Amino acid sequence: MSKTIKIRKGVDIKLVGEAEKAKSQINRPEIFAVKPTDFHNLTPKMVVREGDEVKAGTVLFYDKYNEAIKFTSPVSGEVAEIRRGEKRRILEVRILADKEPSAVDFGAGDPGSMSREQVVEKLLNSGLWTVIRQRPFSTIANPEDKPKSIFVSAVNTAPLGADLNFICQDHISELQTGLDAMAKLCDGPIHFQVSADPEKSKAFQGLKNVQLNKVSGPHPAGNVGVQIHELDPLNKGELIWYVTPSHLITIGRLFKEGKYNPACTVALVGSEVTEPKYFNTWYGAPVKPITAGRLKDGDIRIISGNVLTGEKIDNEGFVGFYHTEVSVIPEGHEPQFFLTEGWLSPGLHKFSLSHAFPSWLMPGKKYRLNTNLNGEERAFVVTGEMEKVFPFDIYPMQLVKSIMMNDIDMMEKLGIYEVDSEDFALCEFVCTSKIEIQRIVREGLDVIQKEFA
Amino acid sequence: MKALKDLIDNKLMPPFKEGGKLHKFWPIPDSLDTFAFVPGHVTKSGSHIRDGIDMKRTMFMVIVALIPCLLFGMYNVGYQHYMAMGVTTATFGDMFLFGALKVLPLVIVSYGVGLGIEFIFCIVKSHAINEGFLVSGMLIPLCMPVDVPLWMVGVATAFAVVIGKEVFGGTGMNILNVALTARAFLFFAYPTEMSGNKVWINTAGDGKPVDGYTGETLLAKATTTPVSEFTDTAGNAYASVNASLLDAIYGFIPGSVGETSVIAILIGAGILLWTGIGSWRIMLSAIAGGAVMGLIFNLVGPAYFPNNTFLALPWWYHLAIGGFMFGVVFMATDPVTASQTATGKYIYGFLIGFLAILIRTVNPAYPEGVMMAILFMNVMAPMIDHYVIEANIKRRMNRLKVKTA
Numbered sequence: 001m002s003k004t005i006k007i008r009k010g011v012d013i014k015l016v017g018e019a020e021k022a023k024s025q026i027n028r029p030e031i032f033a034v035k036p037t038d039f040h041n042l043t044p045k046m047v048v049r050e051g052d053e054v055k056a057g058t059v060l061f062y063d064k065y066n067e068a069i070k071f072t073s074p075v076s077g078e079v080a081e082i083r084r085g086e087k088r089r090i091l092e093v094r095i096l097a098d099k100e101p102s103a104v105d106f107g108a109g110d111p112g113s114m115s116r117e118q119v120v121e122k123l124l125n126s127g128l129w130t131v132i133r134q135r136p137f138s139t140i141a142n143p144e145d146k147p148k149s150i151f152v153s154a155v156n157t158a159p160l161g162a163d164l165n166f167i168c169q170d171h172i173s174e175l176q177t178g179l180d181a182m183a184k185l186c187d188g189p190i191h192f193q194v195s196a197d198p199e200k201s202k203a204f205q206g207l208k209n210v211q212l213n214k215v216s217g218p219h220p221a222g223n224v225g226v227q228i229h230e231l232d233p234l235n236k237g238e239l240i241w242y243v244t245p246s247h248l249i250t251i252g253r254l255f256k257e258g259k260y261n262p263a264c265t266v267a268l269v270g271s272e273v274t275e276p277k278y279f280n281t282w283y284g285a286p287v288k289p290i291t292a293g294r295l296k297d298g299d300i301r302i303i304s305g306n307v308l309t310g311e312k313i314d315n316e317g318f319v320g321f322y323h324t325e326v327s328v329i330p331e332g333h334e335p336q337f338f339l340t341e342g343w344l345s346p347g348l349h350k351f352s353l354s355h356a357f358p359s360w361l362m363p364g365k366k367y368r369l370n371t372n373l374n375g376e377e378r379a380f381v382v383t384g385e386m387e388k389v390f391p392f393d394i395y396p397m398q399l400v401k402s403i404m405m406n407d408i409d410m411m412e413k414l415g416i417y418e419v420d421s422e423d424f425a426l427c428e429f430v431c432t433s434k435i436e437i438q439r440i441v442r443e444g445l446d447v448i449q450k451e452f453a
Numbered sequence: 454m455k456a457l458k459d460l461i462d463n464k465l466m467p468p469f470k471e472g473g474k475l476h477k478f479w480p481i482p483d484s485l486d487t488f489a490f491v492p493g494h495v496t497k498s499g500s501h502i503r504d505g506i507d508m509k510r511t512m513f514m515v516i517v518a519l520i521p522c523l524l525f526g527m528y529n530v531g532y533q534h535y536m537a538m539g540v541t542t543a544t545f546g547d548m549f550l551f552g553a554l555k556v557l558p559l560v561i562v563s564y565g566v567g568l569g570i571e572f573i574f575c576i577v578k579s580h581a582i583n584e585g586f587l588v589s590g591m592l593i594p595l596c597m598p599v600d601v602p603l604w605m606v607g608v609a610t611a612f613a614v615v616i617g618k619e620v621f622g623g624t625g626m627n628i629l630n631v632a633l634t635a636r637a638f639l640f641f642a643y644p645t646e647m648s649g650n651k652v653w654i655n656t657a658g659d660g661k662p663v664d665g666y667t668g669e670t671l672l673a674k675a676t677t678t679p680v681s682e683f684t685d686t687a688g689n690a691y692a693s694v695n696a697s698l699l700d701a702i703y704g705f706i707p708g709s710v711g712e713t714s715v716i717a718i719l720i721g722a723g724i725l726l727w728t729g730i731g732s733w734r735i736m737l738s739a740i741a742g743g744a745v746m747g748l749i750f751n752l753v754g755p756a757y758f759p760n761n762t763f764l765a766l767p768w769w770y771h772l773a774i775g776g777f778m779f780g781v782v783f784m785a786t787d788p789v790t791a792s793q794t795a796t797g798k799y800i801y802g803f804l805i806g807f808l809a810i811l812i813r814t815v816n817p818a819y820p821e822g823v824m825m826a827i828l829f830m831n832v833m834a835p836m837i838d839h840y841v842i843e844a845n846i847k848r849r850m851n852r853l854k855v856k857t858a
Contacts, residue, residue, distance in 0.1 A: 013502070159502075235853040307501045329501065335490035337454040342491040343509040350505030355729040356514050357505045371495040375507020376487060378583060379625030382511060383793040384732065393849075395794060395842055413846045421499070428500045432511055433625075438499035 004196065005230045007217030009391040011353055011426060013159040014366045015307070016271040019325075021166055023265060023278045028101075032075045032284040033092040034060055038321040039130065040139045041446065044071070044090050052079045057104030057126055057260040060093050068143055072127025074262035074284040076102040092318065095284075108258035111181035119184040123251070126260050130321070131247035132185075135228060135240045136417040137449050149188035149232050151242040152179075154204055155195045155215045157222035158306035162267035162324040165195070166278065168245050169203035174252030176207060181251055182243065183209050193227050219308075220391065225423040229392050234418050246324055250283075266290065266319055270307070270328035271368040272300045286318050287326055299331040301371050308425035309438070332372025343375070350374070353388065353430050378433040389426035392418060396427050400437055403444030408451055411444055420445070454490075461486050480575035484582040512584040514728045518721035519591050519783065522711035523560075525704055527552035529714065530599045533654040533707055536686045539663035552599075555655055556710055559594035562603050566610040567593070574619050585624030585631075585789075586614065592632035592783060595711025596776065596824075597639075598652035605643055609635040629831045630790045633780075633824055640824070648820060653707035654686065663687050670707045671697070672775040676817045679762040680770060694767075701773040712779035715772075722782040731786040734795060735802035739781040740772060742806025747771040750814055763814055771810050780823035781806065790831040797837040805830045 036044040043064040048054060054073040063069040073095055080096040106126050111119055120143050123129040134141040141147070154164045168175055182190055189211045194201035196216035204212065213231060215221050224242045234240055243251075246264055253261040262283040268290050269276045279290050287302060295302075295315075303310035305323040313319075319326060336342040341349075347357040351367045359365065386396040394415040402410035421438040428437040466486065469479040486492075488509070496503060531548030535541075543551075567590045575582045593610055617634035618627040640647045650668040662668070665688020674683055683697040684690050686707060691697035700706055704714025712718075725731025747768025754764025772778065785791060785805050792801035805826050812822030819825055 015502075233852060235849075301495075301501065303501055309499075310501065312501070327501075332495050333493040335458055335493045337457070338489055338491065338509075340454065342489075343507055344513065347505055352505040354504065354506040354511070355727060356510050359505070369502040371501050372491070372503070373494045373496060374491060374503050374505050375509065376492060376494065376581060378508045379623065381508065381585065381625045381789055382730075383788045383791070384795065384798075387795060393845065395845060397793060398838075398842055413849070414842070415849055425500050429502065430504045430506075432504075432506050432508055434503065434507065436498050 002212045002214065003231060004214040005193070005216070005221070005227065007215070007221035007226060007230075007391045009387070010157075010218035010220055010389050011430075012157065012218045013308075013351060013369075013429070014364075015159050015329075016366045016368045017269050017273050017276045017328075018160055019162065019267040019269045020275070020277040021163070023280055025280045026285075026289040028097065028282075029285050029289050030097055031080065031286060032073075032077070032095045032097055032282065033286070033318040034071055034073065034095075034284050035092050035318060035320065036061065036071070036090050040137065040442075041449065042140070046082065046090070046093075048079045048093075050079050050082055053077075054079060054095060055102050055104045056262065057106065059127065061090075063140070066142060068124055069129055069140055070124060070127050071130060072104075072260060074260065074282055076100075103259035103261075106254065106258050106260070109255060111177060111184060111255050114184065116184045119181050122254065123181070126254050128247075128251055128254055128260065131251065132241050132243055135225065135234055135242065135420065137445050138420045138422075139449070141239075141241045145239055147186050147188070147239045147241040149240055150182050150186050150190045151224050151228055151231075151240060152182075152190065152192045152210070152245055152248065153215075153222055153224045153227055153242070154201070154245045155193055155222035156324070157217075157219035158308055159219070160267075160269040160276075160325065160327055161222070161306050162265075162269075162278070163200065164245050164324070165200045165203050167265045167267075167324065168249065171249045171252070172203055172206070174249045174256060175245060176209070177252035177255050178243075178248030178250070179207060179209050179252075181255060182248070186241065188232075191227065191231050193222075193224075217391075220389075220423060220426060223420075223423055225418065225420050226391055229418055236412060236417055238417075244322065244324070247322075264324075266323070267325040268294065268328070269325050270303075272296045272298070272328040272330055281319070283321060284318060286316065287313060288315055290319075290326060291315060291328070295328060299333060300328055301331050303327040303329070307369075308429065309422045330368065330370040332370035332374075334372075336372070353385070354432070373434050375432070375434050377435060380433050380435065382432040385430050385432065386427040389430055390423070392423070394418065396424065399444075400424075400427075400435075400440055403440050403447075406447065408448060411448060416441075416444055416448060458490060461489065477579075478576055480580070480582050481572060484572075484575075487581070508584045511730055512587045514724065514730050515588045515783075516591055518724035518731070519588075519595065519711070521717040521720040522595055522714065522779070522783075523556070523591070525714045525717040526595060526710040526712075527556045529704055530555050530655065530710065532705060533686050534656065537654045537656050537662045537666050537668070538658075538660055539687065551655075555599050556594060558603055559597060559599075559601070559606055559710070560591070562606045563593040563610050564590040566607045567614050570611055570614045570619070574623065580623075583624040585618075589613070589618075589631040589635075593635045596632060596636050596709050596779070596784075598647060598709055599655050600652045601639065601646050605639055605646060606635075609639045612638045625789055627789055628835075629828055630784050630787050633784055633828055633831075636824055637828060653709075665689070668707065670775070670820070671701060672708075672813070673820050675766050675770075675774070676763050676820065680766050694770075698770060698773060701770075706774070708774075709776060709779075712776040715778050718778045718782050722778075725782065725786065731782065732788070732791065732798055732802075734798040735786050735791055735805075736781055738799045738802030739785055739806035739809075742803035742808075743772055743777060743781070743810050744768050744806070745803075746807045746810035746814075750810070763817070766814075768810075771813070775813065775821050776823045777806075777809060780809070780827055784823075784827050785830075790834065792834045792837045792841075794838050794841040797834070797841045800837050800841075801830055801834055804833070 044061040077097040083092040192210040196214040304320040530552030535543035613635035808826035
């Protein structure tokens with residue numbers, strides 16, 4: 001019983017530098033890294049030490065508060081460095097890759113003929129359980145829990161977002177195996193959302209064991225939170241799990257090949273990229289082999305993920321575990337003279353949802369936006385702007401204010417369980433007062449999670 | 454522009470920097486710097502790109518929307534003056550110049566006092582100056598009668614900024630509309646300077662007003678005179694009801710500086726709606742509210758109170774006279790003091806229009822009900838929002854109940 005969701009509120013921010021539909025293979029990098037910081041609220045407990053030999057699938061560390069959740073190495077090699085930040089927080093576990101890859105054998109098998117316990121165990125042992133996240137809180141799911149349904153969003157509406165249809169089209173049988181494994185984890189349905197545009201959902205049409213739903217509308221229609229809100233809204237005390245299609249392919253390979261195969265596809269996008277396209281790479285691979293020779297000169301920012309929710313990394317950094325694109329945009333360190341480029345300029349080069357800029361008269365135009373805040377932080381003044389890009393039956397500004405007040409009761413009443421910071425990314429984008437809304441929402445979720453832990 | 458930026462950074466800023474002699478006063482040069490140059494601040498967390506809009510552009514758009522009212526107000530001040538004095542030879546230039554000389558001091562005092570106080574608060578609390586007063590400072594002179602003494606404007610502005618805004622935490626935190634707080638303060642503290650027949654038209658100077666001159670506004674006339682007997686400023690009877698209505702729409706009637714011309718206000722409303730900065734929900738529902746109340750009086754008045762001519766004033770006439778349109782377009786839509794939810798905005802706007810005409814009609818002690826209506830609804834706005842949000846919360850609770858039942 002498939003459904004169609006039409007999202008009306010939101011906006012597609014059109015940027016220069018969309019990826020061309022072509023995949024390139026990069027050379028296998030020498031160094032890989034697993035970043036505990038990719039996982040919300042994770043406190044890692046190390047198993048390996050610097051100098052230890054590991055294989056692809058060897059446990060590197062586990063979750064201090066749930067020892068069953070293990071994180072494994074994507075490649076075979078030697079643990080080169082455990083990089084720590086402030087308060088000795090572990091930032092990266094770097095692995096020097098062997099020339100000849102070798103992997104731990106977890107045993108192949110058809111998930112359809114396995115029991116739930118066997119599937120869970122296989123996922124936990126291989127470290128691939130970590131691809132399953134839960135709502136609320138967007139943390140790694142607890143294998144002890146049972147969700148009411150599982151969501152997969154194969155629609156990427158984010159600005160310059162990678163086309164998931166293109167990424168997955170050659171790996172549909174692995175994807176199906178991954179979905180078969182998911183079906184064991186939950187008694188409820190698996191909601192698999194595809195674009196209503198047949199061109200962007202061709203590859204997924206034949207999938208079985210799922211409820212295929214069509215989604216149309218502007219960003220954030222592709223956000224799993226929006227889809228949950230439309231199809232199976234979360235109430236307090238309920239759990240929903242979600243996985244990305246790319247990760248399902250990895251799970252499918254685990255069951256087909258019996259080992260952790262970290263191959264994945266990432267799109268290199270953005271106005272500061274000379275040839276935006278897709279690259280076949282690996283989880284934990286550095287960004288440099290992808291960007292090398294393909295970046296324009298100047299003051300630029302490399303983002304692992306999309307421009308709305310991604311994480312700033314440097315050119316020596318590593319692509320995040322949940323990210324399917326690397327976006328490169330100009331930095332905005334230059335002050336803007338108020339008449340020519342600043343607040344009183346005609347503003348032809350600026351994109352705004354507000355009609356105070358002419359961008360709304362040029363709907364097809366693509367922009368080269370930089371990281372400038374375009375103003376200074378102020379108290380909330382303008383009302384009604386967030387509601388235009390927030391397709392939930394939730395009052396965004398009131399929820400953000402209740403978080404700022406640390407009013408837990410109000411946060412719950414206003415529906416904090418249904419949202420994640422990424423759902424507020426556009427609210428943050430449009431905010432006239434330049435308030436860091438995603439950070440505030442994340443803090444609110446952390447407070448709630450701690451309160452009921 | 455690099456030269457200017459260097460001048461600011463290297464010559465102006467150093468003494469105000471952390472550790473500098475004048476560090477305490479940094480909000481002053483900082484406001485100049487950020488006025489001239491949008492700072493090179495980049496995003497640190499969350500979304501890496503941001504919308505082009507900021508508070509400065511938002512506020513500036515409102516000021517642009519107010520300019521037609523300001524210019525027409527200046528012209529009308531002169532127009533009313535020469536008409537009252539019976540001078541028929543005055544040119545457009547004479548009238549505009551006369552008005553400009555009367556109105557500009559009001560604007561200067563309002564901005565001077567208001568921004569001065571804002572800077573003091575910024576220095577004491579050491580935060581950057583906020584753009585909010587740029588709009589309030591323009592609204593205050595536009596909602597004053599032209600003959601109000603300058604010191605009163607200063608006192609009222611100071612009262613409004615300190616008691617109306619800063620004690621609540623500054624721009625974005627106030628409960629009452631700042632400009633209306635200033636007006637209400639004067640209205641109750643110095644009623645003789647804010648109402649009656651003497652303040653709306655400047656008749657100072659040589660000579661006496663023409664015979665038949667009364668100096669009252671159309672709104673005040675309406676309390677005692679049937680609409681068909683309205684007279685213009687010089688005391689001449691209007692040819693028809695439509696003629697007086699047209700005068701009120703063009704704005705050639707006595708009243709507060711910026712409020713008289715419906716056309717100038719509608720140009721401003723157009724700018725606010727085009728840019729999306731003013732809420733169409735509030736404007737539309739307020740006009741609807743005013744029309745409904747006027748219509749009720751039109752229907753009920755003649756039947757039960759045949760001697761009360763004010764009740765018989767046609768409902769569309771109500772919308773054109775007094776400060777109704779000005780208040781609805783520029784004051785009711787203030788996002789900080791209005792309802793914040795979309796549903797709430799409809800209710801809030803409707804009640805403003807409704808109450809404005811109610812207060813104006815049944816209580817002639819307050820010839821202008823719009824000010825009272827907006828201030829009252831400012832106070833009620835959080836309650837409206839509360840119930841709108843409660844409904845949303847209840848909807849979520851019910852979803853859970855339906856599931857568990």
